[in-house]
Structure formats: C-alpha cells, structure tokens
Amino acid sequence: MRFTHVALRNFKPYDDAELDVRDGVTVIHGVNGSGKSSLLEACFFALYGSKALSGTLEDVVTTGEDDAEIELEFVHDGGTYRIERRIRVSGDRATTAKCVLEGPDGTVEGARDVRRHVASLLRMDAEAFVNCAYVQQGEVNKLINASPSQRQDMIDDLLQLGKLEEYRERAGNARLGVEDVLTSKRSVLDDIESQIAAKEDEDLHARLNALESDLAEVDEKVSNYEAQRDKAKSTLDAAQSTLDEHAEKRERLSEVESAIEELQSKVSEDEAERDTLTDRIRELDAKLDELDDDIESAVAETDLDEASDDAIDARRDTLAERESEIREELSESRQRAQALRTQAERLEERATDLESRAEEKREAADADESTADEAATELESFREKRADIESSIADIDEQFADAPVERGSAAALLDERRTERSEARESLAETETELKNARERLTEAEELRDAGKCPECGQPVDGSPHVDAIDDREADVESLEAERDELESTVESLDAAVEAAERLVELETRADSLTDSLSHLDDRIEDREKTLESRREAATEKRETADELDAEASEKREAATTQAERADTVEATVEDLEADLDALETRRERLDRVESLVETRADTVDTQERLRERRETLAEVNDERREHLTERRNRRAELREAVDEAAVESAKKRKQNAEAYLEKVETEVLPKLRDQRDDLQSRIGGVQSDLERLDELRERRDALAERVGALESLHDEVSTLESTYGDLRADLRQRNVEVLERMLNETFDLVYANDAYSRIRLDGEYGLTVFQKDGTALDPEQLSGGERALFNLSLRCAIYRLLAEGIDGAAPLPPLILDEPTVFLDTGHVSRLVDLVEDMQSRGVKQILIVSHDDELVGAADDLVRVEKNPTTNRSTVERTDAPDIASVLADD
Ligand SMILES: Nc1ncnc2c1ncn2[C@@H]1O[C@H](COP(=O)(O)OP(=O)(O)OP(=O)(O)O)[C@@H](O)[C@H]1O
Numbered sequence: 001m002r003f004t005h006v007a008l009r010n011f012k013p014y015d016d017a018e019l020d021v022r023d024g025v026t027v028i029h030g031v032n033g034s035g036k037s038s039l040l041e042a043c044f045f046a047l048y049g050s051k052a053l054s055g056t057l058e059d060v061v062t063t064g065e066d067d068a069e070i071e072l073e074f075v076h077d078g079g080t081y082r083i084e085r086r087i088r089v090s091g092d093r094a095t096t097a098k099c100v101l102e103g104p105d106g107t108v109e110g111a112r113d114v115r116r117h118v119a120s121l122l123r124m125d126a127e128a129f130v131n132c133a134y135v136q137q138g139e140v141n142k143l144i145n146a147s148p149s150q151r152q153d154m155i156d157d158l159l160q161l162g163k164l165e166e167y168r169e170r171a172g173n174a175r176l177g178v179e180d181v182l183t184s185k186r187s188v189l190d191d192i193e194s195q196i197a198a199k200e201d202e203d204l205h206a207r208l209n210a211l212e213s214d215l216a217e218v219d220e221k222v223s224n225y226e227a228q229r230d231k232a233k234s235t236l237d238a239a240q241s242t243l244d245e246h247a248e249k250r251e252r253l254s255e256v257e258s259a260i261e262e263l264q265s266k267v268s269e270d271e272a273e274r275d276t277l278t279d280r281i282r283e284l285d286a287k288l289d290e291l292d293d294d295i296e297s298a299v300a301e302t303d304l305d306e307a308s309d310d311a312i313d314a315r316r317d318t319l320a321e322r323e324s325e326i327r328e329e330l331s332e333s334r335q336r337a338q339a340l341r342t343q344a345e346r347l348e349e350r351a352t353d354l355e356s357r358a359e360e361k362r363e364a365a366d367a368d369e370s371t372a373d374e375a376a377t378e379l380e381s382f383r384e385k386r387a388d389i390e391s392s393i394a395d396i397d398e399q400f401a402d403a404p405v406e407r408g409s410a411a412a413l414l415d416e417r418r419t420e421r422s423e424a425r426e427s428l429a430e431t432e433t434e435l436k437n438a439r440e441r442l443t444e445a446e447e448l449r450d451a452g453k454c455p456e457c458g459q460p461v462d463g464s465p466h467v468d469a470i471d472d473r474e475a476d477v478e479s480l481e482a483e484r485d486e487l488e489s490t491v492e493s494l495d496a497a498v499e500a501a502e503r504l505v506e507l508e509t510r511a512d513s514l515t516d517s518l519s520h521l522d523d524r525i526e527d528r529e530k531t532l533e534s535r536r537e538a539a540t541e542k543r544e545t546a547d548e549l550d551a552e553a554s555e556k557r558e559a560a561t562t563q564a565e566r567a568d569t570v571e572a573t574v575e576d577l578e579a580d581l582d583a584l585e586t587r588r589e590r591l592d593r594v595e596s597l598v599e600t601r602a603d604t605v606d607t608q609e610r611l612r613e614r615r616e617t618l619a620e621v622n623d624e625r626r627e628h629l630t631e632r633r634n635r636r637a638e639l640r641e642a643v644d645e646a647a648v649e650s651a652k653k654r655k656q657n658a659e660a661y662l663e664k665v666e667t668e669v670l671p672k673l674r675d676q677r678d679d680l681q682s683r684i685g686g687v688q689s690d691l692e693r694l695d696e697l698r699e700r701r702d703a704l705a706e707r708v709g710a711l712e713s714l715h716d717e718v719s720t721l722e723s724t725y726g727d728l729r730a731d732l733r734q735r736n737v738e739v740l741e742r743m744l745n746e747t748f749d750l751v752y753a754n755d756a757y758s759r760i761r762l763d764g765e766y767g768l769t770v771f772q773k774d775g776t777a778l779d780p781e782q783l784s785g786g787e788r789a790l791f792n793l794s795l796r797c798a799i800y801r802l803l804a805e806g807i808d809g810a811a812p813l814p815p816l817i818l819d820e821p822t823v824f825l826d827t828g829h830v831s832r833l834v835d836l837v838e839d840m841q842s843r844g845v846k847q848i849l850i851v852s853h854d855d856e857l858v859g860a861a862d863d864l865v866r867v868e869k870n871p872t873t874n875r876s877t878v879e880r881t882d883a884p885d886i887a888s889v890l891a892d893d
Pocket residue numbers: 011012013030031032033034035036037038039058059060061062063867
C-alpha cells in the first residue's frame with residue numbers, strides 16, 4: 001500500500017494544500033508549528049476517521065471555519081483507492097458530512113463502513129496501524145514500556161495470532177457450554193429412569209382387566225332397567241290419552257252450557273230494553289203536542305202566514321232590506337246634524353270675532369282724538385309765546401332808534417370806542433410822568449436855592465443870577481397839571497361811551513337769539529297743526545268702520561241661530577230612526593224563536609223515529625237467538641250422554657301405578673347404576689393414561705440417552721479443538737518470536753552497533769532483554785533516552801519487516817511513517833538512522849515518510865517536502881522541493 005496524493009482544505013493550520021506523494025523516502029521539513037505532523041495526521045485521519053484522533057473531531061477543522069475536507073489517494077494490491085471526507089462544524093459540534101471510499105470494487109459510504117472497509121483492506125485497525133507503520137511523535141517508549149502481555153497482544157494482533165486465541169477461547173466457551181448441557185441432560189435422564197421403575201412396579205394391566213369386567217356387569221343392569229322403564233312409559237301414555245279424551249268432552253259440555261246461559265240472559269236484557277224504548281216513544285209524542293202549541297202562539301206574534309222555513313227566510317230578507325234602508329238614512333242624518341252644528345258654532349265664533357274688532361276700532365278712534373286735543377292745547381301756548389317774542393324784538397329796535405348805529409353794527413362801534421379810550425389813557429400816563437419829573441426838578445431847585453446855591457449849576461451864589469429858573473419850573477408844573485386834568489375828563493367820558501356801546505352789543509345779541517326762537521316756534525306750530533287735522537280725520541274713519549263691523553256681527557249671529565234650529569230638527573229624525581231599528585230587532589228575535597221551535601220539533605220527530613227502528617232491530621235479533629238456543633240445547637243432551645265415568649276411573653289407576661314405577665327407576669335405581677359406571681370408566685381412564693405416560697417416559701429416556709452420548713463425543717471434539725488452537729498459537733508465536741528476535745538483532749546492530757551491547761533476547765512471552773558485551777543483562781528501560789529511541793525504532797522496523805515478510809503480498813503494507821525520529825539522537829546516530837532507512841528500502845519497503853529537521857535525513861531523501869506557515873494569516877502551505885538543496889534548507893532552518 002502506498003499513498004499517492006493528499007489534498008486538504010481547512011484541516012488544522014492548512015487552508016488549501018495539495019501534495020503528490022511518491023515512492024521512496026519523502027522527508028517533510030519545516031519550522032516548529034508549521035504543520036508537519038498535521039500533514040501525517042491528515043493521512044491517518046483520512047484512513048480511520050475519528051479513531052485516528054487523539055483529540056475531538058472539532059479540532060481538525062481550522063479554528064473559525066465551518067468545514068474541512070480531506071482527500072487521500074492510495075494504491076493497494078494493484079488497485080487505486082480514493083477517500084474523501086468532509087467535516088462540518090455547527091455550534092460547538094462537528095459531524096462527518098461526507099465520507100466516501102472509491103475503489104476498484106465500487107464505492108463505500110459512511111464513516112463507519114469506510115473505516116471497516118479500510119481495516120479489512122489493510123488487515124489492521126487504527127491501533128494496529130499506529131503500532132506497525134506509524135511511529136508518532138513522542139511515542140518512542142510505547143513498545144518498550146508496555147508489559148510483555150500488552151506487547152504480546154499488540155504483536156499477536158498485528159500478526160493475526162490474536163485470531164487463534166480468539167478461536168481457542170471460542171472453543172473453550174463451546175466446551176463449557178457443552179458441559180453445562182451435558183450435566184443437565186444427565187440429571188433429567190436419571191429422573192426419568194426412576195419414574196419408569198416406579199410405574200413398572202404398579203402392575204397396571206391386571207388392574208385394567210378387573211375394572212373392565214366390573215363395567216360390563218353394570219352396563220347390563222342399566223340396559224335391563226331402561227327396557228322396563230320404557231314399557232311403563234307407554235302404559236302411562238295410553239291411560240293419559242283416555243283421560244285427555246274425557247276431559248275434552250267435559251270441557252265442550254261446559255262450553256255449550258255457558259253459551260246457553262249467555263244467550264238466555266241476552267234475550268231477557270234486550271226485551272227489557274224494548275220496554276224502555278216503548279215508554280220513551282210515548283213521552284216524545286206528548287212533547288210533540290206541546291211544541292205544536294208553542295209554535296202556533298209564536299207564529300201569532302209575527303206577521304207570518306205559516307211556520308215554514310221558506311216563509312221565515314222571506315220575512316228575514318224583508319227585515320234586512322228595511323234595516324239597511326234605515327241605517328243609510330240614519331248615517332246621512334247624523335252627518336247632516338253634525339255639519340249643521342259645526343256651521344252654527346263657526347258663525348257664532350265669527351260674530352264674536354267681528355264684535356271684538358269693532359271694539360278695538362273704537363278704542364283706537366278715542367286715542368286719535370285725545371292726541372288731537374293735546375296738539376290743540378300746545379298750539380295755543382306756542383302762539384302766545386310767539387307774540388311775546390315779537391314784542392321783545394320791537395323793544396330792542398326802539399332802543400336802537402336813538403343809538404349812533406343801526407342794529408347789526410354795534411360790535412364795530414364797541415371796537416372803535418375802546419381804541420379811542422386806550423389812546424386817551426396812554427396820553428394821560430405820559431402827562432403824569434412828565435408832571436412828576438417837573439415837580440422833582442422844582443423841589444431840587446428850591447432846595448439848592450434854600451442852601452444858597454445856584455439852582456441851575458449848584459454854584460454857591462450870593463444873590464444868584466439864576467433865580468428865574470425856579471419860576472420856569474413852577475410854570476411847567478402848572479401847565480402839566482392843567483393838561484392832566486383835561487385828559488382825565490376825556491378818559492371819563494370815553495368810559496361812558498364804551499359802556500353805552502357794550503349795552504348795544506348785548507341788545508343786538510339778544511335780538512338775534514329771539515329771532516332764532518321765533519323761527520323754531522313757527523316750525524313747531526306748523527307740525528301741531530298738521531297732527532291736529534290728521535288725527536281728527538283718522539278718528540272719524542275708525543268710528544265708521546266700527547259701525548260696519550257691528551252690523552256684520554249681528555248678521556252672523558242671526559245665521560248661527562237658524563243653523564242651530566235646523567240641527568235640532570235633524571237630530572230628532574235621528575232618534576226616530578234609532579227607535580225604528582230597535583223595533584226591527586224585536587221582530588227578528590220573534591222569527592228566531594219560531595225557527596228554533598220548528599227545529600226542535602223536527603229533531604224530536606227524528607229521535608222518535610230512531611227509537612222505533614232500534615225497537616224493531618232488537619225484536620229481530622231476539623228471534624234469531626231463540627233459534628240458536630234450541631240448537632245448543634240439543635248439543636248439550638248429546639254430550640251428556642257421551643261421558644263414560646267407569647272408563648275414566650280405570651285409566652286413573654293405571655296411570656298412578658306407571659308413575660310410581662317410573663319415579664323409582666328414574667330417580668333412584670338408574671342414577672345409582674350410572675354413577676357406578678362413571679366411576680369405573682374414570683378409573684379405567686386413569687390406568688390407561690398411566691400406561692401411556694409409561695410409554696412416553698420410555699421414549700424420552702431413549703432419546704435422552706442418545707443425546708447424552710452425542711454430547712459426550714462433542715465434548716471430546718471441542719476439548720481437542722481448544723487445545724489444538726492453544727498449541728497452534730504457542731507454536732506460531734514461538735516461530736514469530738524467533739524470527740522477530742533475529743530481525744531485531746539485525747536492525748539493532750545496524751543502528752547501534754557499538755561495543756557495549758552484544759545482543760537482544762526476545763523470549764516466548766515477548767520479554768525483552770539487552771545483553772552487554774560482558775554478558776550482563778539489562779532491562780530496555782534502563783537504556784538512555786537516545787538508546788531507547790533507537791531500540792524502539794529497531795523494534796518497530798523489525799515488526800514491520802516481520803509483517804512484510806509474513807503477510808506482504810496478501811495485504812501490501814502501508815508506508816513506514818516516522819514523525820521526528822531523530823529527536824533524541826546525536827549526529828552519529830542520525831547517520832545510523834539513515835542507514836536503517838536505506839536498509840528498509842533495500843528490503844523492499846516502497847514508501848517511507850519522515851518528518852524531520854535533520855540535514856542528514858534531508859540529504860537522504862528522494863523527495864523533499866517543505867511546510868511553511870504564513871506568519872500573518874497563520875495558515876500553512878506545503879510545497880515539494882524537487883532537488884534537495886541542503887544549504888538552503890539549513891539556511892531556512
Ligand atoms: N484546528 C486548528 N485550526 C488552526 N490551526 C490549528 C488547528 N489545530 C492546530 N493548529 C495549528 O497547527 C500547528 C500545529 O501543527 P503541527 O503539530 O503539525 O506542527 P509541526 O510542524 O509538526 O511542529 P513541530 O515541529 O513543533 O512538531 C500549531 O501552530 C497549531 O496552532
């Protein structure tokens with residue numbers, strides 16, 4: 001078996017990776033954590049699925065991805081195979097979404113079936129694969145540390161020796177099973193034999209004969225009694241039939257007798273009824289006479305000629321006609337009376353209405369008149385006022401007659417006067433000031449003079465030349481005083497003139513206002529005059545209208561009285577008609593009475609007729625009955641003769657005897673005999689079944705004896721088989737151990753040929769011992785780490801070779817896979833490992849896959865595969881380096 005191609009997607013650190021795997025030695029290298037081991041794991045996982053994992057299924061899918069795909073192609077035994085797996089993660093669970101194995105014999109699907117198929121193809125399950133071909137990283141010590149029995153199991157399993165042990169165990173189990181069955185069968189056989197001996201002691205045949213002859217005797221007795229019983233039964237039947245015949249005759253006789261009695265009583269009953277009927281008919285005759293009298297007197301009360309139905313009906317029709325006439329008239333009259341009443345009422349209302357309107361008119365006329373009177377009074381007073389005002393204006397005009405101006409110019413005059421006066425006042429004031437100044441100057445001069453100084457210049461003058469100046473000044477004062485006095489009187493007269501002008505202005509204003517009042521008064525007078533006239537006219541008109549309304553009202557009242565009188569007349573007619581209707585009703589009632597009497601009479605006649613018929617029928621029926629009676633009496637006489645009392649007595653006696661016999665035989669004798677017979681039969685049955693059982697027991701004993709014999713020989717065979725398998729395995733193992741020991745020594749020599757160790761011993765129980773040159777023995781666990789690694793590799797390679805030589809051809813071995821085999825080795829030993837690899841190759845191992853950093857191993861590779869992890873994406877890639885360039889590998893590492 002060889003891998004040819006592996007392709008990964010999202011498997012652990014890989015996103016998309018693909019690698020063709022070739023024959024020869026392939027070295028996979030790369031830095032720590034770059035994904036080398038994962039690549040090998042992927043191949044292993046492709047073959048065995050989850051069984052190949054140390055972790056869980058989720059771990060194989062690249063963290064953060066939903067699914068992973070692994071595809072592995074390999075050739076095996078001349079066929080090409082391809083496995084494809086897809087793992088899907090959902091939530092925190094991963095499942096195998098697809099798992100297909102395609103091979104030359106077809107397609108296998110489903111994780112379990114694919115795993116089984118691979119295991120049977122390679123003849124190893126996942127565990128065996130690891131033990132044989134796949135040396136996983138860090139598992140150097142696995143085989144060394146294993147106990148000999150574990151080792152034995154592993155190797156036995158690989159070499160399929162386990163199967164022999166399994167067969168031996170199966171044979172052992174079969175032997176034990178056979179022993180169990182044999183023991184139980186033997187005890188059953190013993191039991192049956194003792195049962196047979198017990199039954200044989202009982203002398204069953206003699207007992208059966210005695211019982212059978214007893215049974216024959218009892219049977220004979222039973223049949224004798226049964227014959228006697230049958231005879232007694234027929235005697236009893238004959239007597240019984242005689243008795244039955246007589247009883248029947250008696251019964252018929254009594255039937256006839258009771259029929260006769262019944263007929264007689266019916267005849268007399270019906271005769272009594274006929275008498276009653278005759279009485280009733282007579283009574284009805286009397287009633288009819290009475291009714292005839294009643295009818296006659298009732299007819300007399302009506303105007304009927306005769307009391308016939310036709311006459312009554314005709315009369316009724318006449319009455320009905322009359323009634324409908326009256327009713328028609330009545331309804332007309334009622335309507336008319338109603339209409340007249342309504343008219344009278346309306347007229348009455350209308351009259352009242354007219355009267356009240358007349359009253360309203362009159363009141364309105366009164367109001368108009370009083371308005372007119374008021375206006376007249378006002379008019380008079382207005383006219384008086386007018387005369388007063390006119391005289392006042394005339395007075396004012398008179399005053400103006402003496403005035404300097406005409407009425408209308410007084411205001412201008414006043415202005416003129418006032419101007420003149422203020423001019424005079426100004427002149428007066430000037431003059432007074434001048435006067436005052438003149439007086440002051442005079443006083444000054446006089447004082448100077450009195451002091452002897454010049455009154456003009458102030459110079460002291462003795463006897464001054466300027467004395468005349470004082471006189472001038474005195475003259476000035478005097479003339480100014482005269483001027484002032486004149487002016488004062490002018491002002492006084494002007495004051496009076498202003499006053500007079502002011503009075504004129506006042507008068508003028510008053511005259512204007514009086515003229516205004518006058519025109520106003522004239523308007524009002526005109527208005528009042530108009531009112532006076534219009535109101536007087538309106539009042540007269542209204543009074544005329546009121547008189548007209550009154551006249552109309554009294555007309556309406558008269559008409560109302562007339563209609564009321566008419567209504568009274570019509571109402572009287574209505575009453576008369578109603579009385580007529582009552583009279584009609586009475587007549588009709590009389591007719592009803594006649595009719596009902598006539599009906600009653602007819603009913604009575606019918607009843608009487610029916611009674612007569614019934615009386616007739618009864619007579620006829622009784623005649624018939626009398627004939628029947630005669631017949632029955634004859635029959636009675638016949639039957640009385642036929643009854644024979646003596647025969648009845650003898651039959652009764654015979655019957656009693658037979659019954660007594662039957663009672664005894666059936667209730668005592670026969671049941672007892674039958675019980676005896678049943679008892680004997682069941683005892684016979686018991687003995688017979690005992691005999692049958694004995695036969696059965698004998699048959700079973702024979703069969704069991706045969707089976708026990710067969711089991712005994714089977715037991716011998718199985719025991720032989722068991723020991724044969726055991727021997728065979730021990731034999732084979734011994735041979736394997738010898739070969740393995742040889743191969744182990746060869747390999748170990750190759751990888752660790754130094755001076756210290758001479759050989760390794762593998763004993764029959766797979767115990768390993770290493771011998772030193774000086775002959776001392778060592779447990780492999782005592783070796784150093786590197787030695788143990790080499791020892792382990794040797795052991796693995798030896799096992800691989802053993803398998804290759806043992807079973808290759810039948811099931812070509814998978815590639816030899818070594819994950820980091822050099823970890824514990826020093827450089828010298830790495831080159832030994834290279835030798836080992838070459839040795840394995842030369843021994844025909846087609847494909848060897850090694851994960852390693854070591855340059856020596858890299859150098860020995862036929863193919864170099866480089867695994868790299870992108871430090872940014874953290875995803876790995878795989879790449880073949882066709883010509884291994886050690887220098888570059890070293891530089892990279
Ligand atoms: N499910 C996963 N998803 C993503 N990366 C994973 C997953 N499982 C493992 N890895 C990564 O893959 C790497 C482990 O790969 P592997 O063991 O194949 O490396 P290696 O090359 O054999 O290393 P060494 O030389 O140390 O043995 C680790 O870096 C780990 O983080």
